Amino acid sequence: METSISKRFAFAFLVITFTSFFIAGGMGVYLFNNMVQTTIQNEIGHDLDAADVIFQTQLTNTEEIVKYSSGYSRIRDNLINNDSAALRQGLFDIYNERFNDTIDILTVTDKHGVVIARARNPAVFGDSVIDNSLIQQALTGETISSTEIMTRGGLLKESELLAVQAYMEFTPTPKAKPRPDTNSTSGMVLMAATPIFDYEGNLAGVLYGANLINRDFAIVDIIKDALFKNVEYDGRDVGTVTIFQEDFRISTNVFTDSGERAITTRVSQEVNEAVLERGESWNSRAFVVNAWYVTAYKPIRNFDGDIIGIMYVGILEQPYIDAGYKILWAYLGFLFLGFVSSMFIARYFTKSIISPIKKLIEGTEAIAKGEFKGIDVITHDEIGELANAFNDMDAKLQNTMADLISSRNEIEAIFESISDVASAQDMDMKITFANRLAKDMYGDDIIGQFCYNVYEGKSEVCDDCPATSLLETGGVVRTIHSKYDNEGVQSHIETTGSPLKDEQGNISGMVMIRRDVTEQKTLENELRVSYVNLETAYEELKQLDKMKSELVANISHEIRTPLTSIRGYTELMLDGTLGQTTNQQLKGMKVVLRNVDRLTRMISNVLDLSKFDQQERVVKEVGLKEIIKHAVDDFENEIPYKSIGITVDVSDNLILECDADALEQVFINLLGNAIKFTDKGGSVSIQAYYEDEHHIHIEVIDTGVGIPEDKFELVFDRFYQIDASSTRKYGGTGLGLAITKKIVEWHKGTIWVRNNPNGSSGSVFHIILPRKHN
Amino acid sequence: MAKILVVDDEPDTVDLVKLVLETEGYQTSVAYNGEEALEMIKIDKPDLVLLDIMMPKMDGWAIRKKIIDNEETRDIPIVMLTAKAQPIDKMIGLHVIGVTDYITKPFGRQELIDSVKKAIGE
Known part of the structure; x- marks a missing residue:
């Protein structure tokens, strides 16, 4: 997702806003609808009850009129006096004077239920209306009223006009329950009957009256006015009232699309079955004629309790729907405002979060470019902590990078200064680094090529590739292989491979140093x-x-x-x-x-010299003074004879590790020489002292003939005599000093000779011996 | 006078030693190898044996061993008279093996006489 955090934040805010608004909105709409429905339903129920009350009032009104008119003497007296003609005249007059616009029927019967006088049709009388339950009840002496159905015959007797008014041809109505007939001739009336008594209180007859409801809209309009105050919505009455006879409308203020009252139309099958057949109230939403209404229906019963029609009250649903829409629109408006403010809030918050993050990103990019400058974010929240951690990391990284770079430079310098071909390979044997020499010899473009190709001209890994054993051992591997150039000249290449390890210690490649060792090999x-x-x-x-x-x-x-x-x-x-x-x-x-003696000594010396190397030597710690003393003792006899003074200046504490017998021989030889070359009256002295912590310096000094400077080295050679005459004079063998030197050197010491610095003649033999034999 | 047996495979040396000793008045007998020497010792019972070391067949040390091993001859002093002149040889002869004296060739007349006298106990 290439979406920036700010967009995601905005999106999240929107989602949250949307979700909450939708949930709240959905809940609101649901609750609103529910409430409205319930409220309207309740209200319509009440309205229906109120309509019923008004309807009953109308009935009572009819009853009152009947009762009132029964008190007229022209009716009562004429009835009591059996003056039928006067009664008919009187009823006719009273009706036309007083009641022709308030009641449709006004008729008097005798005490047997036989009609004596009809107000609207005085010519018809003598027929019995005893079948009528209401009349029967009135004949018992009780004033009574109820809604009843009058047949066409009954209506015709009362008034031909009424029969016409009552007649209805049904308008075909969708959803209505099918019925076999297509018209109705009977009519629904509000009917009241009251007894008339003579002066003795005996029943004289009955006065009954009725109002035909068919096509009479007074009642429904009164109800509508009372309940709905003529409020209109969009050209329609909000409230509607209808009275059905059976299932067809006989009086209503529901209008058809053509603006006529929708009488003669029929109720839906659903309502029909509920109300007419099952006698229940029906309370719901319904499509009435041409619009949706919230409706309530209840049955209308006659005096005998039979269902003869339906009372209907309905409220136009549209206003409520529109109100719902209004709320919805208002709600959407608020939602939109919410979005906008969400966006702004999201923007604000995002900015406060994003801007330090952007700085972090810039810092990271700077690091990627190798710049270490830190970032400047001062917030006291997680971002601030992150920034601090980032700056710490930045500083540490800078140090680490500096270390890395310097060690890399070091290693590169080492590589470049190697006088062999050096390169690094990855695990695929591709060269990843090569020093100058390698590039000079094999070309600047060897990076990325296979090493066996570059160095050996092969197309696959060499059989004796050091990498194989390198990977097994993980250590440094050195191999030497020979190869032939184009002219068949053999050369030997020594390859040293050492593994390159990554930070986890896994081998990730190797460094190879190639050295042409042909010359070395030959040598x-x-x-x-x-x-x-x-x-x-x-x-x-x-x-x-x-x-x-x-x-x-x-x-x-x-x-x-x-x-x-x-x-x-x-x-x-x-x-x-x-x-x-x-x-x-x-x-x-x-x-x-004399010469026999000399020859004898010479034989001894030669033997000593030749045997020296083959002898086992016993090295132990001895005092130097003791050794010298033994040597001096050997010359006891000769010294008085030559009257030479021997001085030994050696302290007791000079101790060294040596072969004592051999060392004694050294002093015997040196003393022998010294005495031999020193004339009568001369002196020989031996001095010894510590040269340093580890060495002893010994000097053998004589006052003899001395040695020429150019012979200082030669005297230690075998059979060397300074001159022939000395041989004759001193009888030397020419081997003594050679043996002496050999012994001293075996002790890892040095011996040399100089002239005596203190006297005019004589020589000094210097010996330096290590105190420890090893 | 004491009887001295000179044992050496070199006649010249035997003659010289004999001459020197006889001049000094000693009675001498000679042997040129080990077998002769042991025979002479048995017959002559000398007071001293001058014994060379490097001789063919039986060397001086072997002869000495035979002399020492024989109870009758065990006490006869033996002076070695040898060309093995290295100090170490002399030291071994005198101190390790334990001969009466050890004279190296070429010896001086006086040296020989002194040694003989000392060995015999004169």
Whole structure:
């Protein structure tokens, strides 16, 4: 529905207004109708009763006239005196003088019911009217009146005019009950009879009179005037009164369309059956002649109680209908006013609701455009709360967006700075992002294309696509595959895929980084071959080294044996055991002995050096001073001989983890060198101190010949002698410092030599050892 | 004078040692392998055995074991006279196995004489 809230509000208001007005209106109309109906029905019932009363009054009036005229002496005396002719003359005169316009019939009978004189027809007399119930009753001495039907014969006797007046030919009426005859000759009369007595009080006769109702509209008009005051509506009488003889109208003020009184028409079958046949009152809406009336009918009975006709009263319905319409129109007018005011009210309320909502919408649209400016809605209702919440959200969103953008920029920068092809794919393998390099290599239009198409030139997903295992493991996957270009050159591509997850942690795609590792791969292969070669070579070398060590050990043993003989016999020769020797010989033998010694030491050192790597070493925490002390003790014999002063300046608290035997060897070698190269009267000192928290610094200082600066490094090489002459002079093996360095380095220490800074000659060997072996 | 048995597979060495000891006035006998040595010990009952280690067939340590295992010869002092000159070898010989002395080749005349004297208890 593309309907704005304001329209919906207006619509809702209208619906509410409509609904309530219709319900109220419907109720009103219903109640109004109901009330009007009931009221009219009640009223018409009362009217009918009133009409009946007036009708009865008319009857009484007739009776009064009869009673009154019976008092005339010309009637009474002549009757009592049996002077029939005088009576006839007297009645005729009285009637014509006094009553010809107030009563239609005035007749005297004798005490047997035989007519003596008729006021309107003096010539006819002598006939009996004893059949008449009213006459019979009057003959009993009682004045009586009632509505009766007179036959044409009876009427003719009274007056030929009356018979004519009474005759009616029925007008065909729709809805009327069918009847066999088409006319009526009898008439309905208001009849009264009164007895006349002689002076003794004996009944002398009866005077009766009657008024014919047929075509006499006096009664109905009197009733109408009394009840409805001649009020007309739209040219019609509002109220109508009708007297029926049997079922046809004999007197009425209902007019036909041609403006004539609607006598001779007949009542509807429905009313006929209810009133005439069943003797009930009939009270309802009815179509009378030519219009709708609210009507009431009741039966008219004669003296004997037989139903002889109907009294009808009706009110024109149209005024009430029109009044209803008027109310309806007024109501519709109010309804319309209601609509209009509803619209205005709806508009007003809608506006007060809509305008902050519009601001909210504008704010939302601003956010959609990436502008965060909040909205200005100050109402203290739900909308106001919504606006506040909106502004909070706006601020938070702004922060979140800023974070998102900066992290996005960061990630983009990372992507762009990768020197590989990097792109992101969705679950359909369509590229959604690609870095510069990827676009440079595969074209700017790769976004939205399938990755296998772009990168591999394939039309469907690659068999070894990392996505497959990526989706299974949810982790980073790395594969290497080879591909051949058009010229058949093989290249190796390493693909690293990592899953992209949405905010719920579901995998929504992946990031793929493609690196051409062809060169790396080649190098790797070469390296692997080299490594294998190297390993073989290393194994061979190790084997050789082992063989060498064994060889050295064997050789050294083998050399010692002949040396034993050389040394032994030379000594025997030297001490004269083997006979006299010349001085020259002695000198030579001493040289032999010295070189045997040297050779022996050399063998020992070589063996030490070659065996060093193969030995198990025992590392434990020892005091440095103790080790140095042992070493110094070894030289006890030589020191006095050379008169060299040895100073040991090492505190007891220097503790380190080391192989004590090996380290002792270091000091033996260094001290040996120091003593060897120091002339008589010189001095050797050993100092040790903490270099720092983790290292000990040891210095072995002598005042000997010193070492030229350019030989500082070389002295630690195997078989290196500073010069040949020193070999001769000092008998070194050229291996001591090599072993020393080896031991120090095994302890992860360093050793170097400098000239003695304090004296003119001599050298200082520096050693730095870590306190902890590891 | 004390009788000393020199055991070594190297005749030159045997001769030298013999010469040195005899010069000092000791009575010597020689053996060039383990079997001979054990035979000589049985016959001669020497006061001291100078024993080389690296010999074919039965090495010095095995010979010593036989000497020690025999009640009659158990108390004869044994001085090892060997080219196994590594300090560790010497230490094992003296302190772990427990020979009387351990002289490494090439030894000096005086060294040998001192050791022999000490071993015999002169």
